[in-house]
Amino acid sequence: MNSHAVYTFFDLVGTFTFAISGAVAARQRRLDLFGIAAVAFMVACGGGIVRDVCIGAIPPAGLSNWRYLASSLAAAAVTILAYPQVRRLRQPVLFFDAIGLGLFAVAGAQKALVYSHNAELAILLGTVSAVGGGVMRDVMLSRVPAILEREIYASAALFGAGVQVGFSYAGWTDWWTPWFATLACVMVRLASMRFGWRLPIFQGRRAADRHDMP
Template structure:
């Protein structure tokens, strides 16, 4: 399997995983079928569309390639028809979101490199690809986006994108490189959920005094 095929598989797998997370979240909020499909597509393709616009990949793959829409619709169907089975996961939205986070952070960074952008932009757009759809989902469903909380979320995407970009610059272009970066990101995200890892909060005396007076 050549590199292009690997990243295509990664991208479509991430699309499906993110679509599942969006569809399940919409199902939990009791949206109708159109609402579930809309949220699933938004989560699956929102970050990738923003990335493609930024790197000049016009029209964005999420809008021009039927496979992305098909993946999101398939995920919506699974969320509706097999919801009891999907719900058996302890936290299905978080589980599938973690998988999509890892895959999109890596494939997003690599696509930016493919379009001859530098390492800094590749890492940043890898993060945008990974967290953009989730932010849209949370805003539409009236939830606080995960990247605005203390969770290890965007930082896990940063790790996956940075490892992929670093490997590319080091000449490590083996088929297993993107999978390694993806597994690393997913592992850190799931471990942070399981072990309760949080980012630190730095408070000064003025901030503490203001908080005590509230």
């Protein structure tokens, strides 16, 4: 399997796992069949569409390649038909979201490199690929996006994309490098949820701001 096929595979697996997270969240909000399918597709392909537009990959793969739509619809169907089994997973939305986060961060960063963009842009667009769909999901479901809270979410995607870009610039293009970078991102995300890692907030200043408000 060549490198292009590997990263296409990563993109499709990330699409499927992100779509499951979106479908589960939509199902929990009691949306109808169309609502579940729409949220699943938006979560699965939204970040990738933004990435492709930014790097000049027009039309975006999420809109021009039927496999992405099929993957998101398949994930929605699995969630609808096997929802009791999916619910048995501990915090299923966060679990599948963590897997999709890692897969999209790595695939997105590598695709930017393939289109001859520099390391900085590759890392940023890898992060956008990973978090964009989750932001769209949360906005559609009237929730505060995870990247605006204290959770280690975008930071984990940034880390995974950075690891992948670092491997590429070091000339390490073996089969294991994308898996390692993906695992690094997923483990950081899952560990942050398990151990309660959070980014710092500035409570003193926020409290002072509230006190100064009329």
